[in-house]
Amino acid sequence: MGVTRIPTSLTQGSHTKGAIGESTLRPDGTLKVTGDFAYASDLWHEDMLWGCTLRSPHAYAEILSIDVSQALATAGVHAVMTHQDLPAGTHYGLEIRDQPVLADDVVRFHGEPVAIVAADHPETARRAAAKIVVEYRELPPITNEAAALAADAPVLHPHRTDSHAAHVPHPNILHRQPVTRGDVAAARARADVVVSGDYEVGMQDQAFLGPESGLAMPAEDGGVDLFIATQWLHSDLRQLAPVLGLPEDKVRMTLSGVGGAFGGREDLSMQAHACLLALRTGKPVKIVYNRFESFFGHVHRHPARLHYEHGASRDGMIQYMTCRIVLDGGAYASASPAVVGNAASLGAGPYAIDNVETEALALYTNNPPCGAMRGFGAVQACFAYESQMDKLAAELGMDPVEFRRLNAMTQGTRLPTGQAVDSPAPVAELLRRVKAMPMPPEQQWITADESGESIDVRALPGGLSNTTHGEGVVRGVGYAVGIKNVGFSEGFDDYSTARVRLQVIGGEPVAAVYTAMAEVGQGGVTVHAQIARTELGVTQVTIHPADTRIGSAGSTSASRQTYVTGGAVRHACELVRERVLELGRVRFGSYHPAWATAELLLESGKVVTDDGEVLADLVHVIGDESIDVEREWRHRPTEPLDPHTGQGFGHVQYMFAAHRAVVEVDTELGLVKVIELACAQDVGKALNPLSVLGQIQGGTTQGLGLAVMEEIVVAPDGKVRNPSFTDYLIPTILDTPSIPADVLELADQHAPYGLRGVGEAPTLSATPAVVSAIRAATGLALTRVPVRPEHLTGT
Amino acid sequence: MRVNMTVNGRPQEADDVWEGESLLYVLRERFGLPGSKNACEQGECGSCTVRLDGVPVCACLVAAGQAQSRDVVTVEGLADFAKQRSTPCGGHGPGPDAGDATGGGAGRADRADGLAPGISISDAQHWQAKPAESASPELAPVQQAFIDAGAVQCGFCTPGLLVAADELLERTSEPSDADIREALSGNLCRCTGYETILDAVRLAAARASEGA
Structure with a gap:
């Protein structure tokens, strides 16, 4: 029995309507224009309570006492919880679990959650929260680099055990990544023109329009079901389960409608609070931030101070660059280490520069925590190096575009990390x-x-x-x-999971695609359907809602979902196609020699040869079978950057x-x-x-x-x-x-x-x-x- | 307090409304019409834009009591509203005869169609993506244009933009780009960069003039 050959070229699917390359319309478009699309803040349940957060009015203070008695006595209030009431884990974090679910003895930023309330009306919850009496002793906040690194600076996280702690020069530096390549001193001596500059980038907010929100429902098995707007269900799950003291299989998460994200939903916001209140009260609890709270409820883009120096020869070739990028990570780690890695490795910009000394670091301060936002460390650097390019071009008397073109990297250019750019x-x-x-x-x-x-x-x-x-x-x-x-860098296992099922429904072949990808507005659901049509030659594709009953899809961030979850959907589809052709060969192989010899495609609901000859209808090949494949898929691996030289793939x-x-x-x-x-x-x-x-x-x-x-x-x-x-x-x-x-x-x-x-x-x-x-x-x-x-x- | 109003042509009534509740809260949490969105609750983003006696307002800035005995059109009623406007006997604006086909008062805290407020979990769990490219007769022209032009990404700003854009097209059949920008300047969108929103309004205007 011969092996059916699977087409690997792009010809598969090119005759199927709605395949990749077409501007097919959003499958959720109609629901979104009629107001029927269920965003997390739209959810409702009988007997549901409203949660509310009490936040710190100070950037840095000791908590001396908390009195919740008046809040608890308020009519309509079902629960008030503080750090003392946490049932299990007390901290969470994307990489480093340094952020308290509710502040214990100290608050480290303005707006840090201190207590949570559940009541039968959102205004009742807000008024009850206002009745919680917290006695603070204010401390002088650390709000800049000089204060953070002063000899007598208080150490904001004194008992660090994270992997960066061992190699940072000061405990208020969360992570520091140097990147060195070539010989800057020698190049500096050769340079005809040197320009330097100090640049500053303010703190930007993602300002997604759909506020943080979700509905937590206690389940009969002691677990909890959470309907939530997030960028990464499984990352939330990994942080949530230990806080709730539950095994992961008892914390079931379903993606609700997400009103934008842009990095601001990578960290937990109200997830743990809603679940804790639901488990405490035995009732469904909904939390919806208003815009005021949203500004305190998620991390922001790191504000940065950047010092850059470039030297060029008179002919316009950049000889070297150095930079120091200081990112203010705020009170907690969030995604700061990865942001540092990006700023350090991409700090030279898209230019071919052989001699480089860069350093990027993130501080712990008492400013608002900063983490992921669209561009993730590369935005701050780009403002500085592009400002430098204009300055250099002016100094050389060159056109700023021609100067950039002259120094532009090309395929094969090595980044300062030593990694060659191996695509166009x-x-x-x-x-x-x-x-x-x-x-x-x-x-x-x-x-x-x-x-x-x-x-x-x-x-x-x-x-x-x-x-x-x-x-x-x-x-x-x-x-x-x-x-x-x-995608995720520095050796991160950046995989996704997809399940694809092909069966005949109502006389038509229909593909169902199931992933945990967070659709946050980017249109992943549109593209997944296009990929399934392309790979399976069908027109009808249904997209299953995302939840944690399937494996992780990774984060909807780093511009990675079409690549990685799209790649997973494509891979699962290829395996489904392989089984379809095997099935076809068993059922119809004796009718036509092409089943054994030709390259076979699935196009417009039919099995065809690469010459376009129709061998069978998919409906007849599939029959009563349901072809179902679930697979993880990975892009090629990356590796960590050397902590001292920043070298690495x-x-x-x-x-x-x-x-x-x-x-x-x-x-x-x-x-x-x-x-x-x-x-x-x-x-x-x-x-x-x-x-x-x-x-x-x-x-x-x-x-x-x-x-x-x-x-x-x-x-x-x-x-x-x-x-x-x-x-x-x-x-x-x-x-x-x-x-x-x-x-x-x-x-x-x-x-x-x-x-x-x-x-x-x-x-x-x-x-x-x-x-x-x-x-x-x-x-x-x-x-x-x-x-x-x-x-x-x-x- | 008790509040009565007409929403999308149907009489609605809510009891035990706290005086501080906004029209937005009553629409979303008491009448089961969560289409109007809660992006800022500060009157800055326009995502909760509804028509109040024909005038576009931020529902978050209107106290529920202010809407007593008045006519409200939300995104959920936009298709019916457009249909009535396009029929020869229909007047402009949601007049008192923009009537309730089913008749009868809606029960307290119930949707007129008998569903509970908000979107139930089972509905949310079982939403199915509808096939693309199926021009729906159930949509107002401006809604269809937003889909076709790619003006919808996360969609959270969309309901407010649709109500505002529909109002613009009601009074200006051939708006210039500057007119569109001016009319929609109270509606924030964080996803699209507005280009496709302009496209959508241009498209809806062009289709209307072709059909006229």
């Missing part, structure tokens, strides 16, 4: 393309009609505030490019994007209007072009926000000053310009379909491009983002 790295090409895009017309605010010229203030900085009719308005153009890794894949920003600045008032923010990005293979565009435009807009408006302002006392959408500004439709995108598809041979992660790259380069354009318009140095009006007017 079209950095110079992306810059060329973005520069070649047509420019928006000048003075768009002047509109002409029969009655003559008039001014549309909506097209000017200040908009309908009517602050200028063009006086003092100067245009500037700026460019930037960046590099971001795809740390990343699995990279993505590149370049931006050109056109801005107009009212130089008198310091108001900026971004006129256009064009992007060119290589996506390897656009599985769903419409979704790719959505990622590019959405990521670009978040980069714009960091450039000119978004910052969580933390006062010197460690307190958050602007926890609202009134004071923390994200771009509106008026702030956001047209974002034309040029999408390049250069396949990465290591990845499924040659695809590349997409979501994060555009967030990197948008920020420095906008700032570069503002510099071009104003002539100011601008070393800090977000750029505020007072930075432009000097007032």
